[in-house]
Amino acid sequence: MDDIGQKDEPEQSGFSARAARIQDVAKLADVSTATVSRALATPERVSLEARARVQEAIAKTGYVPNPAARTLRSQKTYMVLVVLPDLANTFFSKILRGIEETLFEAGYGMIISDLDGSPEKEAHFAAFTAAGRVDGAILLNGHLFGQSRDGEGSPARLSIPLVALCEAIPSADIPQIEIDNRAAASRMTQHLAALGHKRIAYVSGPAGNILERERFQGFKDGLERADLPYDPALVIPGDYTIEAGVRAGQILVAQTTRPTAVFCTSDQMAIGLMRTVFSAGLKVPDDISVAGFDDIEFAAVAEPSLTTIHQPRRELGQAAASALIDLLQGRPSPKRIRLETDLVIRDSVVPLR
Amino acid sequence: MDDIGQKDEPEQSGFSARAARIQDVAKLADVSTATVSRALATPERVSLEARARVQEAIAKTGYVPNPAARTLRSQKTYMVLVVLPDLANTFFSKILRGIEETLFEAGYGMIISDLDGSPEKEAHFAAFTAAGRVDGAILLNGHLFGQSRDGEGSPARLSIPLVALCEAIPSADIPQIEIDNRAAASRMTQHLAALGHKRIAYVSGPAGNILERERFQGFKDGLERADLPYDPALVIPGDYTIEAGVRAGQILVAQTTRPTAVFCTSDQMAIGLMRTVFSAGLKVPDDISVAGFDDIEFAAVAEPSLTTIHQPRRELGQAAASALIDLLQGRPSPKRIRLETDLVIRDSVVPLR
DNA sequence: AAGTTTCATGTAAACGATTACATAGGGACG
DNA sequence: CGTCCCTATGTAATCGTTTACATGAAACTT
Numbered sequence: 001m002d003d004i005g006q007k008d009e010p011e012q013s014g015f016s017a018r019a020a021r022i023q024d025v026a027k028l029a030d031v032s033t034a035t036v037s038r039a040l041a042t043p044e045r046v047s048l049e050a051r052a053r054v055q056e057a058i059a060k061t062g063y064v065p066n067p068a069a070r071t072l073r074s075q076k077t078y079m080v081l082v083v084l085p086d087l088a089n090t091f092f093s094k095i096l097r098g099i100e101e102t103l104f105e106a107g108y109g110m111i112i113s114d115l116d117g118s119p120e121k122e123a124h125f126a127a128f129t130a131a132g133r134v135d136g137a138i139l140l141n142g143h144l145f146g147q148s149r150d151g152e153g154s155p156a157r158l159s160i161p162l163v164a165l166c167e168a169i170p171s172a173d174i175p176q177i178e179i180d181n182r183a184a185a186s187r188m189t190q191h192l193a194a195l196g197h198k199r200i201a202y203v204s205g206p207a208g209n210i211l212e213r214e215r216f217q218g219f220k221d222g223l224e225r226a227d228l229p230y231d232p233a234l235v236i237p238g239d240y241t242i243e244a245g246v247r248a249g250q251i252l253v254a255q256t257t258r259p260t261a262v263f264c265t266s267d268q269m270a271i272g273l274m275r276t277v278f279s280a281g282l283k284v285p286d287d288i289s290v291a292g293f294d295d296i297e298f299a300a301v302a303e304p305s306l307t308t309i310h311q312p313r314r315e316l317g318q319a320a321a322s323a324l325i326d327l328l329q330g331r332p333s334p335k336r337i338r339l340e341t342d343l344v345i346r347d348s349v350v351p352l353r
Numbered sequence: 354m355d356d357i358g359q360k361d362e363p364e365q366s367g368f369s370a371r372a373a374r375i376q377d378v379a380k381l382a383d384v385s386t387a388t389v390s391r392a393l394a395t396p397e398r399v400s401l402e403a404r405a406r407v408q409e410a411i412a413k414t415g416y417v418p419n420p421a422a423r424t425l426r427s428q429k430t431y432m433v434l435v436v437l438p439d440l441a442n443t444f445f446s447k448i449l450r451g452i453e454e455t456l457f458e459a460g461y462g463m464i465i466s467d468l469d470g471s472p473e474k475e476a477h478f479a480a481f482t483a484a485g486r487v488d489g490a491i492l493l494n495g496h497l498f499g500q501s502r503d504g505e506g507s508p509a510r511l512s513i514p515l516v517a518l519c520e521a522i523p524s525a526d527i528p529q530i531e532i533d534n535r536a537a538a539s540r541m542t543q544h545l546a547a548l549g550h551k552r553i554a555y556v557s558g559p560a561g562n563i564l565e566r567e568r569f570q571g572f573k574d575g576l577e578r579a580d581l582p583y584d585p586a587l588v589i590p591g592d593y594t595i596e597a598g599v600r601a602g603q604i605l606v607a608q609t610t611r612p613t614a615v616f617c618t619s620d621q622m623a624i625g626l627m628r629t630v631f632s633a634g635l636k637v638p639d640d641i642s643v644a645g646f647d648d649i650e651f652a653a654v655a656e657p658s659l660t661t662i663h664q665p666r667r668e669l670g671q672a673a674a675s676a677l678i679d680l681l682q683g684r685p686s687p688k689r690i691r692l693e694t695d696l697v698i699r700d701s702v703v704p705l706r
Numbered sequence: 707a708a709g710t711t712t713c714a715t716g717t718a719a720a721c722g723a724t725t726a727c728a729t730a731g732g733g734a735c736g
Numbered sequence: 737c738g739t740c741c742c743t744a745t746g747t748a749a750t751c752g753t754t755t756a757c758a759t760g761a762a763a764c765t766t
Contacts, residue, residue: 019483019485021751021752021753022752022753022754023752031715031716032715032716032717033716033752033753033754034715034716034717034718034754034755035714035715035716037753037754037755038714038715038754038755041754045713045714045715046714046715047713047714047715050714050715064480064483064484065484065752065753066425066484066485066751066752066753067484067485067486067753068421068422068424068425068430068485068751068752068753069421069425069721069751069752069753069754070752070753070754071421071721071753072419072421072422072425072720072721072722072723072751072752072753072754073720073721073752073753073754073755074721074753074754074755075721077421079464087446087449087450087453088446088447088449088450089446090443090446090650092446093440093441093442093443093445093446094441096440096441096465096467097440097441097467097469100440100465100466100467101467101469104474104477109464109481109486110464110465111432111462111463111464111465112449112453112463112464112465113453114449114450114453114454116450116454121457124457127417128462130372130417131417131418131419131420132372132419132420132421133420133462242650242651242654245654246654271651271654272654274654274656275653275654275655275656275658278656297443297595298595298624298651300628301595301598301599301624301625301627301628302628302655302656303627303628303631303655303656305628374721374722374723375722375723375724376722376723384745384746385745385746385747386722386723386724386746387724387725387745387746387747387748388744388745388746390723390724390725391724391725391744391745394724398743398744398745399744399745400743400744400745403744403745418722418723419721419722419723420723421721421722421723422721422722422723422724422751423722423723423724424723424751425721425722425723425724425750425751425752425753426722426723426724426725426750426751427723427724427725427751428751
């Protein structure tokens with residue numbers, strides 16, 4: 001029943017090396033396609049003997065399951081979407097690596113979407129998830145997608161499992177993986193105060209951003225603990241980028257009564273700010289202490305090396321990916337994970353003379 | 354013929370908002386599924402009237418085509434794989450952004466694979482492409498995948514369109530997008546020489562790497578043009594990372610007769626090296642000039658700011674994506690694109706006293 | 707020894723699109 | 737007015753899996 005040329009054999013003589021299908025494997029192993037499928041998905045449900053034959057046939061044919069067919073039938077893509085605000089930002093690279101590692105080990109692939117502040121792209125990726133191209137998503141951008149179209153007949157789009165990473169999304173009931181931004185910022189502020197600094201400037205993140213809100217709150221907490229007054233004039237607007245740091249530096253050096261320390265809420269800004277400070281002929285830390293946040297790779301090798309808050313970026317990525325995988329595989333998933341940060345003391349901050 | 358409940362209507366009363374299929378749209382617009390499909394893929398082959406009805410029905414149902422079904426039938430995934438050696442490396446971020454932008458505009462999604470030096474992962478992603486999960490790939494890792502298994506019955510795997518980015522793959526007949534590393538390195542070397550430096554150290558990339566080979570060749574070219582002898586003792590091994598730069602710096606400061614200038618073949622190494630040099634009590638550029646390569650964001654804000662070779666990273670990414678899209682859509686694609694680099698003169702290099 | 711589970715497998719119906727082929731209607735042309 | 741061609745559409749096969757259901761054999765129960 002298997003030697004007689006059936007009907008798909010004839011074109012075998014053709015040239016184009018057609019990819020092997022499950023049927024080819026089944027025929028070669030003299031089992032049904034169902035058995036082949038089971039041998040791959042649930043080996044324990046297939047006899048040792050049949051399993052061996054299938055394995056052999058797979059090796060012989062070089063069979064690789066067709067993902068599209070698999071997805072179509074099973075509704076599983078084994079793909080995860082990672083949404084982030086700016087791919088070019090150094091801060092995300094290591095997080096991405098943590099995510100990728102973990103997803104990879106679990107057999108998931110990673111699709112990246114760089115939102116780039118464009119609502120158009122956002123809409124596109126919303127459709128992307130709606131179309132079922134991914135099983136779940138990790139959101140680093142601090143908000144959900146602009147959900148489904150309204151319209152009368154339109155059914156609510158089923159939403160896929162989501163995880164928020166770094167920027168919590170308070171309104172959403174999804175796992176949140178983050179650090180305690182408020183506590184970390186407070187700690188840094190207290191550290192500066194403990195060294196005798198009384199006029200501490202704060203270079204903020206983008207207005208409205210949740211990280212910014214938390215860190216700002218932490219800054220004020222820290223001042224309060226140190227019995228220092230909060231002075232709005234010492235808050236300089238920023239947006240976490242190097243350029244924002246450069247601009248903040250310009251504002252800083254132009255001030256008549258300068259602060260003795262600056263707390264930048266990102267290392268990128270701290271590094272950009274130091275650049276401007278140097279160009280203005282001032283010295284860090286002699287004339288002014290500078291602290292950062294994030295502990296990116298360059299913080300340790302900056303000149304002077306940067307006192308900052310260490311974020312376990314790789315671990316953050318891993319934790320988020322794990323949480324999502326739990327969700328996808330129906331396991332209970334932690335609602336909120338807060339990883340520990342560290343105060344890393346280097347050379348850019350010194351006690352007030 | 355369309356008002357009478359056929360057989361998929363009954364469960365309509367159910368709750369789970371089932372995603373609309375092409376059949377639902379067809380029924381609502383009173384046309385066949387073929388017409389709906391055509392209205393989307395080739396609107397010009399559908400009458401204005403029918404097209405309008407289909408549009409309306411799509412809006413009403415919120416229909417989004419199922420990508421798996423589409424791929425299964427048409428063999429197109431509209432996905433591109435980007436293979437890179439190290440996702441955490443700053444250098445790649447902006448390239449990725451360039452790639453993503455261009456792919457996005459053309460309707461393609463991007464899947465990222467961080468090889469991480471693991472052959473296991475490499476094999477995995479080779480299978481990935483073989484399984485037809487992507488239409489094409491952009492390779493930033495400097496070599497092809499370890500191709501198909503051998504075995505007797507195994508047919509050669511059909512290979513998908515590929516593009517090599519940054520690290521050329523000489524053996525492969527695929528579009529190569531790169532800069533002229535040799536010319537750029539030569540230029541920098543001559544620049545240093547023109548400023549009076551006679552003992553110029555060279556911090557290399559990883560041995561065997563094609564970029565390294567070209568840049569090293571360029572370094573020697575530059576020495577020759579400047580009538581300087583090549584001294585192997587002045588070559589310090591590196592691998593483009595910050596840490597390698599730090600180590601190179603240690604070797605450098607330990608030398609008895611120190612060079613007066615160092616050409617680091619990556620900015621990351623240059624920045625790491627300067628760190629060590631400072632720690633040893635030397636000054637850049639007063640005691641030693643340091644040059645980099647790449648012009649990453651931090652080069653401009655390093656202290657001192659870094660003289661380097663500017664690579665148009667975003668444009669490199671865009672060019673690679675464009676070339677791949679050309680290939681995928683059957684258009685002729687350029688065989689080799691070399692984008693221009695620039696010598697960026699900043700403060701880390703000064704004339705020899 | 708008859709009834710009940712369990713196990714290993716096969717059969718065939720989905721999954722939701724695309725597209726080759728067929729068909730019908732309407733000019734254009736001689 | 738018949739023939740040919742073009743346009744717009746419909747019918748139904750196909751893409752390659754997974755999986756609900758059916759089947760028969762073997763292993764336990766009682």
